[in-house]
Amino acid sequence: MKKFWRALGTIAVGTCFLTGCGNGQTDGNSGIQAIDGSNKESQGQSNQAQDNQGQNNHGKTMLTLGTSDASWELTYAVDAYNARNGQYYVEIVNYVQEDQDYAAAEERLKLDLAASKGTDIIWMGSMVADELGYAGVLADLNTYLTPEEREKYLTNILEYAQTGDALYEIAATFMLGFIAGDSGKLGTETGWAMDEMLQIFRAYNKDANGFGGVGVNTAQELVQHAIGDFVDWDSGQADFCNQEFYDILEFCRNESGWVKATQETVASGTHLAVRCGLADVTDIQYTDWLLGDNWVVKGWPCHQGSGVTVSFWNSLAISSCSQCPEGAWDFLEYYMTLDWLEDYAALHPDLPPKTYAGIHGLPLDRLAFEEMLEWSTVQQYYDDTGEPVPFYFGEEGVPDFYANSMEDVKRIKEIVALADGRSLSDVSSVCRIIGEEISGYKTGALSAEKTAEKIQNRVQLYLDEHK
Numbered sequence: 001m002k003k004f005w006r007a008l009g010t011i012a013v014g015t016c017f018l019t020g021c022g023n024g025q026t027d028g029n030s031g032i033q034a035i036d037g038s039n040k041e042s043q044g045q046s047n048q049a050q051d052n053q054g055q056n057n058h059g060k061t062m063l064t065l066g067t068s069d070a071s072w073e074l075t076y077a078v079d080a081y082n083a084r085n086g087q088y089y090v091e092i093v094n095y096v097q098e099d100q101d102y103a104a105a106e107e108r109l110k111l112d113l114a115a116s117k118g119t120d121i122i123w124m125g126s127m128v129a130d131e132l133g134y135a136g137v138l139a140d141l142n143t144y145l146t147p148e149e150r151e152k153y154l155t156n157i158l159e160y161a162q163t164g165d166a167l168y169e170i171a172a173t174f175m176l177g178f179i180a181g182d183s184g185k186l187g188t189e190t191g192w193a194m195d196e197m198l199q200i201f202r203a204y205n206k207d208a209n210g211f212g213g214v215g216v217n218t219a220q221e222l223v224q225h226a227i228g229d230f231v232d233w234d235s236g237q238a239d240f241c242n243q244e245f246y247d248i249l250e251f252c253r254n255e256s257g258w259v260k261a262t263q264e265t266v267a268s269g270t271h272l273a274v275r276c277g278l279a280d281v282t283d284i285q286y287t288d289w290l291l292g293d294n295w296v297v298k299g300w301p302c303h304q305g306s307g308v309t310v311s312f313w314n315s316l317a318i319s320s321c322s323q324c325p326e327g328a329w330d331f332l333e334y335y336m337t338l339d340w341l342e343d344y345a346a347l348h349p350d351l352p353p354k355t356y357a358g359i360h361g362l363p364l365d366r367l368a369f370e371e372m373l374e375w376s377t378v379q380q381y382y383d384d385t386g387e388p389v390p391f392y393f394g395e396e397g398v399p400d401f402y403a404n405s406m407e408d409v410k411r412i413k414e415i416v417a418l419a420d421g422r423s424l425s426d427v428s429s430v431c432r433i434i435g436e437e438i439s440g441y442k443t444g445a446l447s448a449e450k451t452a453e454k455i456q457n458r459v460q461l462y463l464d465e466h467k
Contacts, residue, residue: 060089066119068105080343113137120322133168139318140166164233171312173361181273183296194301212261212271219252225300227424238459246448281376282392282401309423313361379403
């Protein structure tokens with residue numbers, strides 16, 4: 001099994017700009033910073049020694065990568081890629097200015113993309129791929145994924161991470177979201193429609209307060225995890241004026257707030273079902289601890305499928321205006337293997353070794369996924385005491401978790417195989433519109449029909465304006 005390594009790094013803020021391999025320049029007056037692939041601040045365009053063909057002083061084709069958060073993952077991957085690749089060279093363009101306003105940085109990046117002068121590669125951060133892709137500024141990555149290429153990855157995750165028929169973002173790791181609970185109360189089968197979920201909750205005299213787990217407003221969550229039931233991205237049509245959405249509003253009318261589920265609230269029946277997910281190898285142990293032995297994955301309610309939804313962690317995209325998309329894809333392929341952790345360690349042998357413990361999410365690459373699960377079953381021990389090292393350090397009543405059992409690994413694989421839906425980000429414009437408009441319904445100022453009509457009109461206007 002491969003060894004994986006990690007260390008931390010930082011990047012200073014500057015004010016220079018650069019030209020990319022494909023799409024022209026970033027705005028030289030915007031305070032955008034260029035950082036070269038060896039994790040050193042650039043001194044301006046003159047020191048990059050680029051010619052008119054987008055070549056840098058390494059004799060490689062230049063690629064630009066725009067970001068509002070130059071994380072350790074990004075800088076390590078770029079450093080390792082530039083050291084091993086003979087054809088392309090990636091330059092990070094940091095849109096964060098001296099005020100450290102990350103939201104403003106993302107807005108500057110989006111404006112550049114809209115003006116067709118953004119970078120070749122985009123580190124998505126909290127930007128919403130569904131909406132940027134719908135607006136036409138992101139390339140469809142399916143172009144580069146031949147049937148043979150797809151087999152390198154967990155194919156169902158790729159298939160259901162799409163926005164409509166297009167794949168606008170991809171990442172080295174992914175997360176899954178679902179609803180889980182006692183199979184004796186919720187039923188033993190995975191998957192349920194909205195009316196089926198509401199029927200079970202009503203049978204136990206529960207509304208949205210019967211959900212446990214921290215999340216956004218439940219009405220928004222129920223939509224974002226079944227977004228395909230309400231927004232057709234391919235046709236650009238929204239559909240909120242229907243009985244299903246009226247029922248969601250009624251279900252959430254008296255919601256009192258976010259309440260974290262505990263063993264006690266689950267055992268007492270206060271929480272009939274719990275928001276759950278897989279974003280770490282020990283999450284399966286946490287769910288076992290929280291729900292007991294007889295829990296079932298129900299998924300988020302939706303018209304078709306299991307309701308187990310996919311979202312990416314630290315995703316990347318390719319600008320639709322890049323003139324070097326094949327080079328951008330070459331970097332994305334390398335990034336997704338997670339080999340850059342090992343390659344970076346080879347460049348810096350003085351750094352302490354790290355393992356998959358530094359990785360958030362489950363690997364999309366099939367080989368890395370299997371290796372991570374194998375790694376999760378091998379217990380490590382402290383050298384000085386011989387005591388086992390926790391894989392998760394418990395807090396607030398949650399115990400420490402150690403290496404996974406083979407049964408844990410089997411359950412993880414089963415849940416990953418169930419994934420068949422796309423989750424829309426809770427910071428998306430669609431989710432914000434829902435959150436803003438449902439307040440009138442909860443206070444009794446508007447009926448469910450009027451509330452849905454306002455949401456319908458605003459979402460449809462958004463779709464029409466951005467198509």
